[in-house]
Amino acid sequence: APGSGVVSDASRNPAGLTPEPVWLEKMNAYKQRQTGDHRPHVESWHPHKRGTRNPTHRPHYRLSPPLVSRRLAELYGLVRYTRDPERLKANLDGAMIQGVRLVTEFQPFWQPLVRACPARLVHISPNADQVASMFGRDKYMGGMTSPCGSYIYGVPGGASRVLRVHTRTNAMDWIGDCYQGKIKWLRGVEVPPEVMDSPAYPKGACLCLASNHASILKIDPETNEVYTFGEEVISQAGQTRWYYHGGNLAANGFMYCIPANADRVLKVNPRTDEVELIGPTFPGRQKWFGGIHGSDGRIYGVPQNANGVLQIDPDTEQVTVLALEDGSPLPEGQWKWHGGLRAGDKLYFFPNNVDTVLVVDTSSAARVYLTGGPEVLQSGRHRIPQDGRYKYLGGALTLDGRYVYMFPCDAERVCRIDTRTDELRLVGAPLLDGENKYQNGFCGPDGCLYGIPQRAVGILRIVPPGVEGIAEDGEEHVDIMYCGDGMVGTKDKFEGGAMGLDGCVYCIPLRCSEVVKILPGPSVVSAG
Numbered sequence: 001a002p003g004s005g006v007v008s009d010a011s012r013n014p015a016g017l018t019p020e021p022v023w024l025e026k027m028n029a030y031k032q033r034q035t036g037d038h039r040p041h042v043e044s045w046h047p048h049k050r051g052t053r054n055p056t057h058r059p060h061y062r063l064s065p066p067l068v069s070r071r072l073a074e075l076y077g078l079v080r081y082t083r084d085p086e087r088l089k090a091n092l093d094g095a096m097i098q099g100v101r102l103v104t105e106f107q108p109f110w111q112p113l114v115r116a117c118p119a120r121l122v123h124i125s126p127n128a129d130q131v132a133s134m135f136g137r138d139k140y141m142g143g144m145t146s147p148c149g150s151y152i153y154g155v156p157g158g159a160s161r162v163l164r165v166h167t168r169t170n171a172m173d174w175i176g177d178c179y180q181g182k183i184k185w186l187r188g189v190e191v192p193p194e195v196m197d198s199p200a201y202p203k204g205a206c207l208c209l210a211s212n213h214a215s216i217l218k219i220d221p222e223t224n225e226v227y228t229f230g231e232e233v234i235s236q237a238g239q240t241r242w243y244y245h246g247g248n249l250a251a252n253g254f255m256y257c258i259p260a261n262a263d264r265v266l267k268v269n270p271r272t273d274e275v276e277l278i279g280p281t282f283p284g285r286q287k288w289f290g291g292i293h294g295s296d297g298r299i300y301g302v303p304q305n306a307n308g309v310l311q312i313d314p315d316t317e318q319v320t321v322l323a324l325e326d327g328s329p330l331p332e333g334q335w336k337w338h339g340g341l342r343a344g345d346k347l348y349f350f351p352n353n354v355d356t357v358l359v360v361d362t363s364s365a366a367r368v369y370l371t372g373g374p375e376v377l378q379s380g381r382h383r384i385p386q387d388g389r390y391k392y393l394g395g396a397l398t399l400d401g402r403y404v405y406m407f408p409c410d411a412e413r414v415c416r417i418d419t420r421t422d423e424l425r426l427v428g429a430p431l432l433d434g435e436n437k438y439q440n441g442f443c444g445p446d447g448c449l450y451g452i453p454q455r456a457v458g459i460l461r462i463v464p465p466g467v468e469g470i471a472e473d474g475e476e477h478v479d480i481m482y483c484g485d486g487m488v489g490t491k492d493k494f495e496g497g498a499m500g501l502d503g504c505v506y507c508i509p510l511r512c513s514e515v516v517k518i519l520p521g522p523s524v525v526s527a528g
Contacts, residue, residue, distance in 0.1 A: 026077045028489060031065050031099050031433070031457075063480060064432035067103050093384045099434035105381060106432065117461065118521030119446065121481060124170050125514040133161075133174055134513040141211065142496040143508040144188040146221035147204030149501030152515075153219055154508050155208045157183045157495070162219060162226050163508075165515055167500050172515065176219070176226025184213035187246055187496075191270045195253045198271060205270055209257055210234050210243040216268060216275065230268070230275035237277060238263035239285065246290040246339075248299045250314035258291040258301040258310065265312055265319050279319025282306070290339040292347045294362040302340050302349045302358075305333045309360060309368055322360075325367050330358075338393045339440075341404065343419040348404050350392045351377050359422060371422040380412045382434045394440040394496075396449045398464050405462050407438035407451035414462060414478055428478025433457060440496040444520030445503040452497050452507050456480070457488045459507075459518060467524055483516060 070092065073079040079095050082088050092102065126134050140154035140163055154163030160178040165171070185208035193204040201220065208217035214235040215228035237243055239261035247257040247268075257266035264277040288301035288310050301310025307329040308321035323329045330336065337358050340349035345363035355374040361367040379388050392415060395406035404417040405427075413426040431437060433456045441451035441460065447467040451460030459481040465474050487493065495510040505518040 067101050097382050120519050122517040137511050140508045142187040143498035144206045145498045147192045152498050152506045155185050155188050175224045183211050186211035209247045212241045229273040233275045248291045248293045252314045256312050258288045295345045296362040302337050307332050325369050353389045372424045376424045379410045396441045396443045427476040442499045442505050445523040446521035447524045452494050455491050458483045
């Protein structure tokens, strides 16, 4: 029977008679779908053929768990038996929330085949005597590329030291002193040597932004020295947790940090380690999430709970909040948008709990407006009751700057934004792994976009139209790159990543115990 091997490693006692831990094992076995190669164009399974070189075969169902009937779900122990219609509906809803695909809700889909994926993955693991350094949860909160290109650094969240990956040898080690605490720093900024303008920093510097630790963490790639500064000023910036979410290096050589729970913008001099608070005081929690550098040289903060877009002018050091173009403020709260990116003169902010994309056009005076709507921007069917939350939390821009692709978090499909028209369109097959699938990602030199997984089973790969030699039908192709049996079952795998100067993407471990390096295919020139 189709899918009959889904939970072959778990007991098939009815769910109502099964202890909670065993039921969770059954559910994980179903969701990890490691039961043989899957034919990508039909909802069926066939035995694994060891040694096969067929590029269309992979050892798991690439896009989503298999379709099951209610009866099969009951037999597998995913849904509890009952004759009560109301309890049955509640049980089925609960299964959908967990990620079970029921034939009454989901239809089979045909996944077009393209040429074999030229990209490949390399798993970078610690040495045997260093394994303990990769234990724990919420270890690293993003990554940075050293300006010299020799290293990738993991920003310490729960981890006590800075993670360092050697890009040439794929060796992994740790540098600097130990720092205790949770979510100490969040994201980072690379400062090139010409900005440091000092023989003491021939390879530039990297700065980690203050989150729960009231300091900036500085890394010198030349000496591998790691130290903190700015504690006295940052500790006076309002709340004592989640100080800043994001920061940007301006053309004047200073870094500006975006206030989350902090009440003022932080200005950082990376050359002298001096910091100061600028602009007015902004009360509230989790106000902005991420900053984007506009084509006008200003820095814009993405409104999460704030009622407007934060604008920082490095030339005048004026800090203001922008309303919509009609003068109306954005609603308070709601965790509205989560990060964004720049495409030419426009900034696109990704919809978290709202049904629109927020756009800032900086071609003249900054103009703030909305695009999209609930007919396109929707959360997945696993969110019961449907609350429209956590739709898209990241995305990437194509090489030619034409399209923004937003990676689905709790949404079911990739969403494309045409930067010429601001039109939104859903592309690719449904991705039905449930919650928190993808957040961040990058566009590789091969023209393909790679989404870094959190709870999804693998790396999201999007081939946009016009990438020669891969997709020739003028349509996007969306696929999943297999990360290996040991990685598929790991939840909250990575927290973003870093794009190396070698053209590779480095996925930074959040709860998993290794770095995954994406080696894109040969560089291409994107048509369009």
